[in-house]
Amino acid sequence: MVELLKSSGVKLPEKTSEYNLTRKKIHFRDMSNEERTALVAKDPAYGRIVCRCEGVTEGEIRDALESPIPPASLDAVKRRAGTGMGRCQGGFCGPRIVEMLMERSSGTSPLSILQDKEGSNLFFERTAESKEVEA
Numbered sequence: 358m359v360e361l362l363k364s365s366g367v368k369l370p371e372k373t374s375e376y377n378l379t380r381k382k383i384h385f386r387d388m389s390n391e392e393r394t395a396l397v398a399k400d401p402a403y404g405r406i407v408c409r410c411e412g413v414t415e416g417e418i419r420d421a422l423e424s425p426i427p428p429a430s431l432d433a434v435k436r437r438a439g440t441g442m443g444r445c446q447g448g449f450c451g452p453r454i455v456e457m458l459m460e461r462s463s464g465t466s467p468l469s470i471l472q473d474k475e476g477s478n479l480f481f482e483r484t485a486e487s488k489e490v491e492a
């Protein structure tokens with residue numbers, strides 16, 4: 358593949374850094390109780406379960422949102438952190454993840470949050486009630 362790309366004129370510069378072997382993904386639900394206790398003592402965000410069906414914590418979702426290439430939609434978070442794939446299909450955890458997506462990029466309107474691809478906006482417009490609260 359490399360030779361094929363080179364022969365077609367694609368520039369393939371040598372990487373200046375090694376693969377990051379220190380990057381570690383936390384799977385809270387696969388940990389022992391002792392490991393969970395130690396992790397929560399270090400970072401309480403791992404003690405808050407956001408996705409009850411899949412046992413995914415706020416800390417795991419935050420880690421995904423702070424990764425070098427952060428997920429930008431509800432489904433992207435689902436693919437990274439494993440949320441929204443349980444019995445309720447995101448009915449319970451979805452709203453909190455939307456909040457976390459908005460918190461990550463402060464000032465983002467909920468109207469711009471996507472389910473997945475461009476045009477899959479979760480919300481169409483503000484309700485009359487939310488407009489009153491804003492005023």
Ligand code: FES
Nearest residue numbers: 408410443447450
């Ligand atoms: S709470 Fe996340 S899928 Fe049910």
